[in-house]
Amino acid sequence: MTSNDKIIEIEVLRYRPEQDEKPFLQSFKVPFTDDQSVLQGVQYIKDYLDGSLSFRWSCRMAICGSCSMMINGVPKLSCKTFLREYYPGKITLEALKHFPIEKDLIIDLSDFINKLESIKPYIIPAAPRTLEQGEYLQTPRQLDRIAQFSSCINCMLCYAACPQYGLKPDYLGPAAITLLHRYNEDNRDSAKAERMQLLNAHEGVWACTLVGYCSEVCPKEVDPAAAINRNKINSTMDYFLRFIAPRGGN
Amino acid sequence: MSKRSNEPIVWSLFGAGGVVVAFSMPVFILITGIAVPLGIVSEDVISYERLAGFAGSWFGKLFLLVIISLPLWQSVHRIFLSLHDFGITGGEIFFRVVLYGAALWGTLLPLFLLVGM
Amino acid sequence: MSTRKPYVRPMTGWWLKNPVYILYILRESTAVFVGIYAVILLVGLIRLSSGEAAWNNWLAAMQNPGAVLFHIVALCAAVYHAITWFSVAPKVMPPVWINNEKVPVEKIVTGQYILAGIIYLVLLGLILWG
Numbered sequence: 001m002t003s004n005d006k007i008i009e010i011e012v013l014r015y016r017p018e019q020d021e022k023p024f025l026q027s028f029k030v031p032f033t034d035d036q037s038v039l040q041g042v043q044y045i046k047d048y049l050d051g052s053l054s055f056r057w058s059c060r061m062a063i064c065g066s067c068s069m070m071i072n073g074v075p076k077l078s079c080k081t082f083l084r085e086y087y088p089g090k091i092t093l094e095a096l097k098h099f100p101i102e103k104d105l106i107i108d109l110s111d112f113i114n115k116l117e118s119i120k121p122y123i124i125p126a127a128p129r130t131l132e133q134g135e136y137l138q139t140p141r142q143l144d145r146i147a148q149f150s151s152c153i154n155c156m157l158c159y160a161a162c163p164q165y166g167l168k169p170d171y172l173g174p175a176a177i178t179l180l181h182r183y184n185e186d187n188r189d190s191a192k193a194e195r196m197q198l199l200n201a202h203e204g205v206w207a208c209t210l211v212g213y214c215s216e217v218c219p220k221e222v223d224p225a226a227a228i229n230r231n232k233i234n235s236t237m238d239y240f241l242r243f244i245a246p247r248g249g250n
Numbered sequence: 251m252s253k254r255s256n257e258p259i260v261w262s263l264f265g266a267g268g269v270v271v272a273f274s275m276p277v278f279i280l281i282t283g284i285a286v287p288l289g290i291v292s293e294d295v296i297s298y299e300r301l302a303g304f305a306g307s308w309f310g311k312l313f314l315l316v317i318i319s320l321p322l323w324q325s326v327h328r329i330f331l332s333l334h335d336f337g338i339t340g341g342e343i344f345f346r347v348v349l350y351g352a353a354l355w356g357t358l359l360p361l362f363l364l365v366g367m
Numbered sequence: 368m369s370t371r372k373p374y375v376r377p378m379t380g381w382w383l384k385n386p387v388y389i390l391y392i393l394r395e396s397t398a399v400f401v402g403i404y405a406v407i408l409l410v411g412l413i414r415l416s417s418g419e420a421a422w423n424n425w426l427a428a429m430q431n432p433g434a435v436l437f438h439i440v441a442l443c444a445a446v447y448h449a450i451t452w453f454s455v456a457p458k459v460m461p462p463v464w465i466n467n468e469k470v471p472v473e474k475i476v477t478g479q480y481i482l483a484g485i486i487y488l489v490l491l492g493l494i495l496w497g
Contacts (some may be wrong), residue, residue, distance in 0.1 A: 017372035073385055100373035108373045144469070163388060166378050167334065201252030206261075209331050210455050211391045229459045232261060239258035265459075271401055272449035273483050277490045279404055279445055282411075283438025287430040295494055296426070298419040305415060318408050325402030332395045335382065356409055363416045 005031035008087050010041050012053065013094040015101050023101060025092070026050075032083045038091065039067050039078040042105070055105035062219055065155030069105050070094040075160035075217045098159055098166035112156055115172055119180040119198055124191035142187045149182035149227055151220040158214035158224050164207050171207040172198065174214040174224035181227040196238050205231045260327050260350065267324025270316060278317065302367070311364040319357035326353040394451045400444035403437070453479040 007029050015023040028045045039057055046053045055078075057067040062080040069078050072092055083091070099107035129136075158174035159165050165173045172180075180199065184192045199205050208228045215225040285291040294300070304310035326349040333345055382388040414421040428434060453476050463470040 015374055017374070018370050023374060023376075097376065100375045102371065102373055141464075141467075163335065163378075163381055163391075166381060167337070197252065197254070200254045202255040202257065203252060204255070206255045206257040209335070209395075210458065211388070212455060212458070213385075213387050213391075215458075216387065223458075225455075226458045229455075230461055232258075233459060233461075236258040236262060239254070239256075268448070268452055271445060272452040272479075273486050274490060275401065275404070275445040276442060276449065277487050277494070278408070279438055279442045281491075281494055282408075283404070283429060283441065284435060286426070287435050287438075291495065293426065298415070298422045301415055301422070302419075305412075314412060318405055318412060321401050321405040322409075325398040325405060328395055328398035329402065332392075332398070335392070335395065337378070356405065360409060360412055363412055367416055 005033060006087060007031050008041070008083050009090045010038075010045065011090055011092045012042070012045070012104065013092075013101075014053070014104055015095075016052070017103055030083075032087075034082070034084045036083050037079050038069075038071055038076075038081045038083060038093070041083050041091070042078065042093065053105075054103045063153055065153035068096050068155045068157050068160070070097055070160065075157040077155060077157070077219050080219060096156055096160045098162070098169070099156070107156075109156060111169060112154075112159060112173070112175070115176040116154070116179060119172070119176050119183075120191060120195060121179050121183060123183065123186060123189045124194070125188060126190035136188045138187060145185040145187075146182050148222060149178050149185070152178060152182075152222050152224075153220055155219060157217045157219065161211075161213040161217045163211060163213075164209060168203075168207060170203045172204055174228060177205060177208075177231065178222055178224040178227040181231060196235070199231050200235050200238060205229070205235050208232075260323070263320065263323035263353075264327040265324075267320035267322070267327075270320045271324055274317060275321060305364060305367045311367070315357075315360050315364055318360050319353070322353045322356040326350060394447065397444040397448040397451075400437075400441040401448060404441045404445070449483060453483070 009027055010030050011025050011027045013023045014020070014026045028049050030041050030044050030049075032041060032044075037060070039060055042053060042055050043057075046055075055067070055069070057079065058064040059066070060079040062077050065077070067078040068075060070076075070093065071078065071081055072086065073094075075096060078093075093105060095101045095105045095107050099109060099111070102108050152175055154175060156175065162171075162174055165171045177199070180195050183189050184195055205228050208225075210225065210229055212225045215223045218224060281291065282296060286293055286296055305314060330345060330349050338345075382392045411422075411425050414425040429438075456479060457472045457475045460475070463475065
């Protein structure tokens with residue numbers, strides 16, 4: 001860093017559970033160059049200005065999903081967001097919304113993990129398959145049905161974007177429903193009826209009011225809003241057709 | 251296992267209503283609320299004879315029923331969901347009864363009137 | 368001994384904090400104007416069924432400046448409803464395949480506008496000259 005570096009103000013919502021009753025804003029002046037990300041900005045703060053600043057990160061290339069945070073009120077991956085985009089304005093960082101803050105920019109994501117586990121995120125074949133039967137064959141068109149929805153990196157930006165999840169954390173949420181849809185749509189899987197029960201509940205697709213912000217913030221263009229809302233049709237058909245053509249479940 | 255939601259019933263009505271509103275309501279608002287009252291279009295266009303005649307035909311009855319009741323279902327469902335958005339979490343049953351009751355009334359009353367016209 | 372003390376942030380005023388949310392609330396509030404107009408039509412139907420004099424009273428009420436103002440706002444609301452409805456409709460539909468190619472979302476959105484335009488013109492034609 002030279003004295004010719006530009007300086008940007010980064011304001012962080014701090015919270016230290018052992019010392020603070022509630023979060024507070026703390027401002028830092030961070031020198032930067034145009035190639036640097038917000039993640040590098042907080043790393044600078046931790047390395048040179050305040051070693052107690054805590055945050056998650058790993059790959060720094062937008063594939064691990066660890067570095068999610070609110071950047072000027074918008075859920076973003078900090079490794080994929082550049083300081084130059086905000087200069088000379090101020091950057092305000094906050095832990096990902098709609099999750100409890102553990103410390104500084106670190107959230108408690110146990111609810112998210114539980115939701116992902118609850119939707120049976122694995123292939124449940126119609127019948128057990130032996131090695132002799134060989135691999136499953138999948139046409140490009142069959143792969144197309146799941147490719148987009150398989151791209152989720154579990155970064156939780158969609159949960160921070162979704163006001164319905166914020167208002168009622170019972171809601172399964174965008175990523176979990178998208179993952180559920182990904183398995184339902186996989187031609188190797190046969191457990192659609194089981195998973196339907198999760199979708200049919202109010203905490204399933206019916207808590208969604210199609211704000212659509214989840215799909216806007218998704219860094220991998222997974223389009224969770226589409227996965228959820230297509231399943232409103234599926235859930236509706238399941239609701240009305242269950243007496244005519246029962247497919248299992250209540 | 252989680253309880254199955256009954257939302258599909260109102261959601262279907264909401265969807266149908268939303269389509270009707272999107273594909274026709276601007277025209278009706280323009281004619282009845284702006285063009286005729288301001289004299290841009292002649293009042294004859296929605297005269298008693300013309301509309302009473304229209305309401306006399308079965309097609310007319312169905313048309314009028316659809317453009318009144320379905321938008322009501324769409325409106326009422328969206329308002330109900332918005333209550334939750336604004337943080338009103340209590341009184342769910344009360345609001346459902348009032349709002350969906352109003353839409354039901356706004357379906358049965360036109361039906362009753364049109365059948366008799 | 369755990370020293371965790373997770374802090375839960377309140378949701379009050381959430382929709383004011385992001386322009387995306389404000390637009391969403393705007394979209395949802397079109398429902399109020401749509402509902403009121405549907406009730407206006409319902410009242411009109413009641414008057415229509417009561418006879419010519421009652422119907423003419425309804426027509427006269429529409430000429431009230433307050434009524435015209437309401438309808439101008441309601442027209443904007445209905446149009447905004449239509450615009451937002453067309454843009455989210457592709458999210459509710461499964462992908463459409465024609466000739467082994469997926470129809471892009473933009474085409475579905477444009478298609479709805481074209482269909483709406485045709486329907487509006489047909490309705491206007493029938494009302495004005497039919």
